[in-house]
Amino acid sequence: MANVQGYVNDLSETFDHKLAVASAPQKSNALSNKISTVLSASYADSEIREALRTLDEKSIKNSAETRRKLRLDVQKEVIERNGDIIKDFGHVAEQLKRIGTTINSLNKCCEDMGEHIAAARQENAPVLEEASTLLGQKQELETKKQLLDAFNKHFIISEEELLVLMTTSEKVDEHFFAILKRVKQIYVDCQVLLGTENQRLGLELMDQSSRNLNTGYQKLYRWVQKEFKNLNLENPQISSIIRRALRALAERPSLFQSCLDYFAEARERVLTDAFYAALTGSSTENDQIPMTKPIEFHAHDPLRYVGDMLAWTHSATVSEREALESLFISEGDEISKGFQAGRKAEPWSAADGEVFDGLKVLGHLVNRNVAGVSRALRQRVEQVIQNHEDPVLLYKIANLVNFYRITFAKLLGADSSLLETLSSLEDSSLRQFRTVMSDTATSIQTDLTILPSDLRIPDFLDEALTQFAALMKSYDSSLTPASSRTADFEPILSQALNPFLTACEKLAKETEEPVTSIFLANCILAAKTTLSTYDFVQPRISDLDEQLASLSSTLTEYQHAFFLHTSGLHPLLVALASLDDSPDSLLKVPTLPTFQQQPLRDASQTLDDFLPSALMDAIQNLRGLSSMKLAQEITVAAAERFCEDFEFVEGRLGRVDELREEKGTEEEDGEGESDEEGAKEGEEGEDGEKEEGEGEKKDEVPLRSLFPRTSGEIRVLLS
Structure with a gap:
């Protein structure tokens, strides 16, 4: 770069x-x-x-x-x-x-x-064509062989398995039930073969499977019967094989029902024998010594005797039901399912189409098992009822039977024959009770005596109240619903109490007051005291309260009359009651004989003599009354009415004196004018007028001065 x-x-x-x-x-x-x-x-x-x-x-x-x-x-x-x-x-x-x-x-x-x-x-x-054909034939043969093996394995029972299913010498175990289940499955699967072209094979297999099933169920039926003969229901660990056998046998309703009938007969004999053993200590089938003392040896009291028999019956029934529940009531309701499947195999056994109800069948079976015990129980309880005439005992037996009847109704249902037995025993006991009470009331009505001298309740009423208290105590412990307790006890009232109170009323009619009212009041007070403990007799207590109030009113009238007559106030009250409040009518009072000076002074003295001991004398009149409180209340009420009467007399006398004083003042004014006009008259005339005026003043003495007591003093002395 x-x-x-x-x-x-x-x-x-x-x-x-x-x-x-x-x-x-x-x-x-x-x-x-x-x-x-x-x-x-x-x-x-x-x-x-x-x-x-x-x-x-x-x-x-x-x-x-x-x-x-x-x-x-x-x-x-x-x-x-x-x-x-x-x-x-x-x-x-x-x-x-x-x-x-x-x-x-x-x-x-x-x-x-x-x-x-x-x-x-x-x-x-x-060569290849021939080999291909041979291979196809081989594959077809292998497929047929597999089908045949599968068919034989599924539809054919081996000889060994048939021996287990049919021979009685072979025991019933899990292997037996597995074979039985397989045969049932074969029978069901044969229905598929009927839908193919080869129906003959399906029919033959179904016929053979049906025969095998019937043979297996017959073996199972005989085995179950044999096991039922020696079955111990008291053993809490009942064999699971028996339970499974019953569930399997339910698929044949006729055999199942036959087993139930056989089982019920066997259990009825066992329970009846156990009941006799519990009563007497000896058994009809063996001579084993009972674990507890026989009922007839230690239950000397009839009520305890009946109670022990009922208690044993209840205990045996509960144990029987619990044991049978483990046999016939299973999870998933297997017996019911088997019963429904069995109807298809035995359509003639279920013509009514009723659905199998395990609980209902269980209750019916328990009821049949205790049928023998029920008959023996009825016989012995009826003997106790017929041989005793104590009404309290009879009523307690009726209540005891009623208690167990309600208990068994919850346990067995309303259609149990044992409930019919208990209902019959309860009716028999009540009927005997009514007969005894009627005879007792009749004998009292015919043998009435005179009243006791101290007016206390008669002995027959005392005994009747004692019995009635025992009856109420027994009834209070019963299982009668609260809504009907009062109504259900009403017949007992009319039979065990009312006749005796009626007899007391009849006995009291032969006397006079206050004896009649005091005697009846004592009887009612005693009855109230006996009844007051229980709520279901409150209407009858209200009736007694009304009767007692009426008697108290009668005694109050008697005490009031005693106060009026003994105090001397009655003549004055009667004389004043006939007059009204007008001045002209009241001015006539001094002219009445009762209000003259001497009679009025005598009445005042009589009142003074009466007052110091008035209350004590009045209470003494009610000395026969058992309730001192009631006697005091009656006397106080009478005294209050006496005070009101005295206030009436006092007021009228005071009003008369006022009217006389007013009239005297007017006459004095008129006399003064007459003296001025006749001042020139002679001395004899004047002397005569003076004497006449003095006589009039002497006659006009105030009534209150002759009858000086006041209402306040009366209330103090009678308080």
């Missing part, structure tokens, strides 16, 4: 020199055009740069001679290079000729080989 740069610089200097020399216009412009072309070339042009780089690689010295020979040297070098290229192409052409010769040789060799191959193919064509 340094040489090229120097060459460019020299060229520029030469150009400048020539330009200076030829300042005037030249005749020929060839040189100027050439120089312009050179100078117009840019170094940035790629061709110029490439040319300059080539010159630089040749290491040409920048001199005038070299610049003159540069064109010739370049053309010479181009010619030499072209010669070398032509020489190299000559070698290539020679090699191509050799290759062409070789290719011709190969083509000739290939033609010869093709002729030999065509001849060999013509000779071997029959």
